[in-house]
Amino acid sequence: MMMKKNKKGLLTVISGFSGAGKGTIVKKLISEHNDYALSVSMTTRKPREGEVNGREYFFVNHEDFEKTIAEGGLIEHAQYCDNYYGTPKDYVFNMLDAGKNVILEIEINGALQIKKKFPESLLLFITPPSAEELKRRLVSRGTETMDVIEKRLSRAGEESEGIEAYDYIVVNDDLDKCVEDIQRIVEDAHLSPVRCKDFIEDIRNELKAFSKGEK
Amino acid sequence: MMMKKNKKGLLTVISGFSGAGKGTIVKKLISEHNDYALSVSMTTRKPREGEVNGREYFFVNHEDFEKTIAEGGLIEHAQYCDNYYGTPKDYVFNMLDAGKNVILEIEINGALQIKKKFPESLLLFITPPSAEELKRRLVSRGTETMDVIEKRLSRAGEESEGIEAYDYIVVNDDLDKCVEDIQRIVEDAHLSPVRCKDFIEDIRNELKAFSKGEK
Numbered sequence: 001m002m003m004k005k006n007k008k009g010l011l012t013v014i015s016g017f018s019g020a021g022k023g024t025i026v027k028k029l030i031s032e033h034n035d036y037a038l039s040v041s042m043t044t045r046k047p048r049e050g051e052v053n054g055r056e057y058f059f060v061n062h063e064d065f066e067k068t069i070a071e072g073g074l075i076e077h078a079q080y081c082d083n084y085y086g087t088p089k090d091y092v093f094n095m096l097d098a099g100k101n102v103i104l105e106i107e108i109n110g111a112l113q114i115k116k117k118f119p120e121s122l123l124l125f126i127t128p129p130s131a132e133e134l135k136r137r138l139v140s141r142g143t144e145t146m147d148v149i150e151k152r153l154s155r156a157g158e159e160s161e162g163i164e165a166y167d168y169i170v171v172n173d174d175l176d177k178c179v180e181d182i183q184r185i186v187e188d189a190h191l192s193p194v195r196c197k198d199f200i201e202d203i204r205n206e207l208k209a210f211s212k213g214e215k
Numbered sequence: 216m217m218m219k220k221n222k223k224g225l226l227t228v229i230s231g232f233s234g235a236g237k238g239t240i241v242k243k244l245i246s247e248h249n250d251y252a253l254s255v256s257m258t259t260r261k262p263r264e265g266e267v268n269g270r271e272y273f274f275v276n277h278e279d280f281e282k283t284i285a286e287g288g289l290i291e292h293a294q295y296c297d298n299y300y301g302t303p304k305d306y307v308f309n310m311l312d313a314g315k316n317v318i319l320e321i322e323i324n325g326a327l328q329i330k331k332k333f334p335e336s337l338l339l340f341i342t343p344p345s346a347e348e349l350k351r352r353l354v355s356r357g358t359e360t361m362d363v364i365e366k367r368l369s370r371a372g373e374e375s376e377g378i379e380a381y382d383y384i385v386v387n388d389d390l391d392k393c394v395e396d397i398q399r400i401v402e403d404a405h406l407s408p409v410r411c412k413d414f415i416e417d418i419r420n421e422l423k424a425f426s427k428g429e430k
Contacts (some may be wrong), residue, residue: 130417169411207346
């Protein structure tokens with residue numbers, strides 16, 4: 001009701017431990033709810049087998065990436081292992097204006113840049129119910145060596161230091177429940193004062209008009 | 216799942232314009248959900264007709280109220296029109312420990328004291344869909360003079376300046392929807408990092424133990 005003016009979409013960041021199931025969650029969210037859109041990142045890393053330009057990533061070279069930064073074409077970017085990753089601005093803004101909640105699946109450095117630039121953005125951190133369960137999932141994939149798994153767990157330890165920067169922690173224990181939680185949190189988030197500034201301003205102006213006897 | 220350790224109740228402040236329907240909302244919330252409890256305030260104002268000591272308020276004299284303040288027996292208090300109003304500590308703490316979400320129906324000064332002392336508390340501001348509708352409701356009660364109504368609207372104007380201090384704005388347009396919104400927001404609030412410190416600490420410690428090779 002109140003949100004008519006604010007029915008712009010919500011810029012929603014999803015981060016979480018590697019192995020938390022972010023990819024699956026996001027896919028389910030997008031496929032089941034047409035008011036969500038997934039932002040596709042730009043990267044300088046080489047495409048892996050099966051990856052399609054414009055679907056997993058926009059694959060570009062270093063020069064083009066840096067040109068895009070210089071032109072202000074990214075709302076956040078970061079470097080990992082000598083490669084750039086970033087979020088193209090235009091798609092995000094267009095989708096938000098069209099009323100879509102835009103999902104950015106990015107890491108904490110990017111998440112913090114987003115929160116700083118867009119205080120009305122929503123930061124969600126996805127985690128398994130315990131570290132034990134995280135380890136179990138990484139091991140049971142069977143695709144990684146113990147060495148890689150240990151690196152991921154150690155990286156998870158680092159990432160866990162940043163959790164307080166997030167607005168909500170969502171436990172991925174049951175996939176359906178997790179997607180429902182996210183959807184509910186996004187719905188609620190529209191009711192936070194930082195996201196209904198127009199409504200607050202309208203009601204203040206109306207109340208002022210009353211006390212001036214204009215109405 | 217994750218919240219087992221944190222299944223303490225949530226300290227929930229409900230404020231809002233006079234005429235927003237707070238009383239009705241709170242009554243419905245409490246009567247329909249047995250995981251909510253309503254805190255009864257202490258006051259020095261005289262009971263009105265039909266008010267029962269311990270139900271609407273704990274009615275005490277100035278001396279006893281000041282003694283309670285001095286003993287640290289209130290988690291917030293404020294003065295309006297020469298009378299004290301405050302929230303007794305013991306009931307709130309006992310109910311929270313018992314897992315109840317404790318509702319405090321208090322004004323902004325009290326709300327700000329609560330947020331300062333208990334950062335994990337949740338502050339909700341109830342409003343009609345517009346100032347126009349607020350006026351209409353106050354007028355249609357038929358119990359107040361235009362003079363009183365204008366004072367209330369002017370007071371609402373003042374109150375509206377504090378809205379940003381609240382975590383969420385809940386519009387009371389449809390009563391059922393409003394109560395549902397509150398319930399959902401309270402449920403989500405348990406997932407905010409400030410309210411799942413134990414969970415975060417556990418996962419950090421577990422991850423640390425992994426990298427020390429303890430597990």
